[in-house]
Amino acid sequence: MSKILIITDAWEPQVNGVVVTMTTIVKKLKERGYKVDVIHPGLFHTFPLPNYPEISVAWNFWDLKKKIEKSDPDYIHISVEGPLGLTGRHYCLEHKIPYSSAIHTKFPEYVYERFNIGLDVTKGLLKWFHNSAINTLVNTKSHMKELKKDGFNDLVLWSRGFDEEVFYPDKKGGKGNYLLYVGRVAIEKNIEEFLKMETSLKKVVVGGGPMLNKFKRKYKEVDFLGYKKGKELANIYRDAACFVFPSKTDTFGIVLIEALACGTPIAGFDVTGPKDIVIEGENGSLDKKDLGKAVERALKVDRTKVIKSAKKYTWDVSTDQFIESLVSIK
Incomplete structure (x- = not known):
């Protein structure tokens, strides 16, 4: 061969x-x-x-x-x-x-x-x-x-x-009622746009990176969980009310389709990567300027429809x- x-x-x-x-x-x-x-x-x-x-x-x-x-x-x-x-x-x-x-x-x-x-x-x-x-x-x-x-x-x-044996939906998805970010904690990921966003929901961050310690000190109300993988990560996806993707420099974002596979809607900016994956009102919402407004709309999405959009990614x-x-x- x-x-x-x-x-x-x-x-x-x-x-x-x-x-x-x-x-x-x-x-x-x-x-x-x-x-x-x-x-x-x-x-x-x-x-x-x-x-x-x-x-x-x-x-x-x-x-x-x-x-x-x-x-x-x-x-x-x-x-x-x-x-x-x-x-x-x-x-x-x-x-x-x-x-x-x-x-x-x-x-x-x-x-x-x-x-x-x-x-x-x-x-x-x-x-x-x-x-x-x-x-x-x-x-x-x-x-x-x-x-x-x-x-x-x-x-x-x-x-x-995505790994279908790990990332899949649950009928009780969203029970954690928090907003989730998964990825590097770094300046190029525009993560601070998420961290400073006003919301009544708890914010959870999974991942590490050069800005982690600084943001831990600055945003004490945010739960920084460090690196997670496999079924533990999938459970965190499933329990989230919405997956928030603030990056404007990604070309795809595997985390996006992992979130969708777990039935969790996406909120982000209307830029390359997210706009190729997110279908407005079907699996999430994007906004050109206001991440908070995208989150508000994404929270209204029917989670039973979200998983369907992930199936084409294998x-x-x-x-x-x-x-x-x-x-x-x-």
Whole structure:
């Protein structure tokens, strides 16, 4: 059977949507009989990213060449634009090896929020990185439209899924009567828009990140639960009255469909990612400016209808799309 080599700077023990996506895809590929090698930071010497210690970055990435040659793959996919991704890209171009890539996030907007670096600079770098790939996977139609407008080429739609054995609805859903956020506690997630929002309902935050301790001190009335996963996380989703997604820089948000799968309506801003998933009045509500108004409307949604909108998102479809985007190098 064919061998796929995945080069990624995002891998376990990191906790984020990219890691969930790539670990799940690798599992699905192996179930289908593919051999899969993953080159990730854990195979190198690493250092914690400044101001983001949860993420480790490989520094002796010059060893990547030997690992690629040892793998001898039929296909190469470069997942993230980090040191390993950059080195892998250079190797492929130097040896005239075709490869596929993926844009998981709005990287330019992330960098702007954290370091105030101009969008034109980072968009240019991102375009330089991905336009040399034969195919570049993107998460949603709205993000694809934005990227095409910015000059990105050869874009292929790549959806996401959820674990149906873990995330499912309950007839007593919403009994916790709280508003829920799940994700990184970081400036680029715009989470403070949720934390400062006026509401009579309790707020619950699941996840960690560089702003966690600061926000714990500032918003003492909010329950910060730290990282949760599996059935424990699913129960938290199910008991929430509404899932609130304040981010304006995500391209999809797996947490959105996990919430829907548990029957919990979504409230967020009318931006790329949420607007590809949320159906107004059916599974939640979006607002261009006022998150509180979106929450008010989402709370009125019939929870029995919410689950229906999640059923089209499966990891099998996502795996099919990933396989179709691969380019043979032999």
